Amino acid sequence: MRPRQDPNPIEGTTMAALPGPAAVHTHPDHVQVADGYTATLIVTGYPAEVGPAWLEPLLSWPGRLDVVLYVDPLSAPAAAARLRRQRARLESHRLDDAGRGRVSDPLTDAAADDAAELAERVARGESTLFRVGLYLCVTAASPTELRDAVTHVRATAASVLLDTQPATWRHLQGWQSGLPLATDRLHTRRVMDTDALAAAFPLAGADLPAPLPGRPGPAGGILYGLNRASHGVVWWDRWSQDNANGVVLARSGSGKSYFVKLDILRELSDGVHVAVIDPENEYLRLADAVGGATIVLGTGGVRLNPLDIPAGDRRDQARTRRALFLHTLVAVLLGEQPPPAERAALDRAVLTAYDTAGITTDPDTWQRPAPLLRDVTAALTDQDGPAGQMLAARLTPWTHGSFRELFDGPTSTVPAGQLVCWSTRALADELRAAGMLLALDAIWREIDNPAADPPRRLVVVDEAWTLMRDGDGARFLARLAKQARKRRAGLLVCSQDVLDVLGSDLGQIVIANAATQVLLRQAPQAIDLITDAFALSTGEARALLTARRGEALLLSGTHRVGFQIVAAPAEHRLCTGELDLDD
Known part of the structure; x- marks a missing residue:
């Protein structure tokens, strides 16, 4: 059995x-x-x-x-008895030393004083x-x-x-x-x-603070990487901060573009609309892989008219805003603010060009074709006085000369899609800052559109030092950093030239209005400026000097955490340009 x-x-x-x-x-x-x-x-x-x-x-x-x-x-009686015995033992040592004529032991004296103070606190119920x-x-x-x-x-x-x-x-x-x-x-x-x-008690740690007991966890956010100190997960939601602006500063070869591409991919998966200013064609393959739109400024047939009034904008000051933007663009083209007489002549010429095109302050006329930059220079030439003619002559290279291609006609491309990449690499150096400004203006017109329930938008400006070197371009970027939060948008500024970004007051404004700050490896020549600007500790500064590729420091208010960037194999190949999304 x-x-x-x-x-x-x-x-x-x-x-x-x-x-x-x-x-x-x-x-x-x-x-x-x-x-x-x-x-x-x-x-x-x-x-x-x-x-x-x-x-x-x-x-x-x-x-x-x-x-x-x-x-x-x-218990209180046991604590009192233990302290009495401790004090008696210490006092007997002190009396024995005094009776033998020895010099008192400072350690014994300190311990006796501490025991007496502790006994008093215990007796009063303070400890x-x-x-x-x-x-x-x-x-x-x-x-x-x-x-x-x-x-x-x-x-x-x-x-x-x-x-x-x-x-x-x-x-x-x-x-x-x-x-x-x-x-x-x-x-x-x-x-x-x-x-x-x-x-x-572990009231402080290397990880970002977790929600308090009984509080729900974050509903959004993306993975940044793994904590270098605790190997925990660094999960960050820029949209739950004071503002959605961010800044990424690093020296060349430290993984800045890789991190930004990974950030873009994960924001896209969260439903965010992203626009990228790409000066080195680093994001074109990524945009093609995910079905985004690419606009290559500087190639034949691609034009942007700075005098276009946004479609559907019925606000009273829409025409005035375009005139003010043209002042900024002209200052960037010339590399300086024109004298007051030339600025006054430019303002009159812009209004004349709009009136000639039949566009008045009446919103019903704003659907008509907008004037071009050469129409403004023609109005400058027709003015009495040398100021208008001098400014028209200074603008000749961009209206009738070698650099006219970008402005010589109405806007040819209307960007659309969840990811729009504006490439400025094909532009001449003399047009690079102006091209970035025009792209930012087109992005801002879409963000500033007073539509109901607009989507979250992230504007990524890579190699922002190109604009930071120009005062008017930097001012435009600073205004965008201040006003984006009110329109469900965020500005992400990336640069490998730290000195140009932090060395100007306008660059400091952009940094101050960025709730999310990411620092990768820094050059020794810039570490002192970085340390002062971000209030880094000695250990944090040393970590940035010796950081390997993909190691970064996240700063946001009182939150500071070092992390290692991690990506899935498919994400890695997308960020390095080795794979299309369909593969």
């Missing part, structure tokens, strides 16, 4: 036995649990004074380290004593890695003046003490008061 088998072998088994390992092998310096090796360190010595979050270096240690803290309160046990459980994949990890953890503990001792022949009890069973098998305790114990 075969023995009867239990149909449910788990029934009757205690819960403590179910999740346990099949076997635990004990050794003098560690225990082997399944495929892992664990060693326990007992904290036996503490510094005389500690600051807030003094356990943070251990909590942020880059590896598998469990920091175990056992706390048992002492409570606790019996505290602090253990560090280190886990690694092999005995060799475990020994190296234990050495590193002991050095980290020593850096905050903590003395540690291995639990030799007691590592099994140490491993059991580290389990979430609230059972201390080592029983190595130290008496602490309320202040010291409160400072030991």
